[in-house]
Amino acid sequence: MGPAAAWLTHIPTSQKVAFLTIDDGWVKQPEAIQLVQAAHVPVTLFLTIDAIRNNPGYFKRLEAGGAVIEAHTLTHPELKGKPLAFQQHEICGSADQLGALYGRRPVLFRPPFGDKDLTTLLVTHQCGMKAAFFWKETVDKGVVHFQEGHTVQPGDIILMHFRPAFAADFLAALQAIHDAGLTPALLENYIP
């Protein structure tokens, strides 16, 4: 077995920062682009190829607004327990295709549903990516859900999705970060 990618649910830092991540890409509202651009905050997008295939240009516009695009498989399957070749196809395939679409090969990975096994982390590393991520907080329908406590902690990774309530979710996440006395930072800058 070779080296494995790191598995992180938060970034160990005492800096007053938190990380907003946005997954999948099925729902593509024009106002989400305006919101991200206007907010001027860094976000990391873990995009599924099947979800973005019909409009990759949408995410190019988000990228122009400061978002960084990372990998989240081809078809959004459960990876845990799946054979090596299956995981290679899904993980490396998505990094290859995102690299071809956007001109930058992803360096970070999020497994669908946050489910992984050792094979997932080995393959993530083999495919040239440095780390895979879980999360500390989720946002849905404008509400932030905390796994621990009631505030965002320094280094926390927050998960939201491209869903119909994007605006409410995005603003709730920013409010929670602000309420905790933290600033949104770019996840990529904290992964050596």
Ligand SMILES: [Zn+2]
């Ligand atoms: Zn997902």
